[in-house]
Amino acid sequence: MRIRYASGCGGIAAVASDAGAVFIDTAVLMYAGGAPHPLQDPCRDLLELLEQGVLRGVTSAEVVQEILHRFQFSGDPGVGERMARVALDLFAPVLPLTHAVMTRGVGLVATYPSLTARDAVHVATCIEEGVTMIVSPDRGFDDVAEIRRVDPAVAVLSLTGGGTPGGSSDRS
Numbered sequence: 001m002r003i004r005y006a007s008g009c010g011g012i013a014a015v016a017s018d019a020g021a022v023f024i025d026t027a028v029l030m031y032a033g034g035a036p037h038p039l040q041d042p043c044r045d046l047l048e049l050l051e052q053g054v055l056r057g058v059t060s061a062e063v064v065q066e067i068l069h070r071f072q073f074s075g076d077p078g079v080g081e082r083m084a085r086v087a088l089d090l091f092a093p094v095l096p097l098t099h100a101v102m103t104r105g106v107g108l109v110a111t112y113p114s115l116t117a118r119d120a121v122h123v124a125t126c127i128e129e130g131v132t133m134i135v136s137p138d139r140g141f142d143d144v145a146e147i148r149r150v151d152p153a154v155a156v157l158s159l160t161g162g163g164t165p166g167g168s169s170d171r172s
Contacts, residue, residue, distance in 0.1 A: 021056040023126050024091070025136030026066040026118075028152050029059075033083045039137055042153040046135065049159055050090060057135070059087060060095040060125045066118060097121070101128050112144055123147055 024046075032043035050057045064084045071080025088094060104124035108115060115123070119140055126134060126147050133148050134141055141149040 020133075021058045021131055022150070022155075023122065023131045023134040023147075024050070024057045024059045024063070025122060025134055025138060025141075026063045027137050028135055029063065029067060029083060029087055030070065031137070031152070033079070033086070039152060042156045045156045045160075046152050047090065049156065054159055055155075057091065058095055058129070058131060059091040060122065061097045062118065062121045062125065064088060064094060095125050095129055097125070098128070101125050104128060108144075115140060115144065 027039075028043045028046060031037050031039040032047050034040070046055070049055050064087050067084045067087060068077070068080045071077055071083070101121065101124045104127055105117070105120040108120040108123050109117060112120070119138065122134065123141070123144050123146060126132070131147075133150055135150050135152055135155050137151055139149070141147060
């Protein structure tokens with residue numbers, strides 16, 4: 001099976017095969033499980049496609065930490081705990097945060113000064129694990145030569161031929 005992301009959608013052309021996986025950014029999980037947002041449905045649909053095995057995705061311990069931190073800081077740690085458990089179950093085992101990842105992340109911050117520290121850790125994880133694509137609405141990844149970013153809505157539309165698992169195709 002080969003999954004192709006349409007090159008006409010956001011200018012991103014990417015191919016994933018059975019041998020590869022895409023990294024799922026924190027934002028995908030947060031939009032899927034958070035408050036209503038225009039990206040909530042595409043992110044939920046993407047997680048459903050991952051659960052169905054249509055797409056192979058990975059995420060990291062740093063993503064789980066970000067979820068827990070965000071909701072603990074906002075005063076709703078129960079939501080964070082539930083969201084973190086979903087991530088741990090869907091992506092078991094999550095990719096580890098290692099010395100090699102952190103060392104590479106430090107170098108990425110120097111190479112890409114506009115990249116946040118957390119995003120540098122995500123990119124470093126991808127590089128260390130041989131993952132070349134990240135699904136994220138965060139355009140900050142677009143300047144990083146080592147990976148390709150695919151927007152969640154573009155990924156869902158491409159994988160479903162224009163529709164979504166729930167049957168809705170309205171992505172405005």
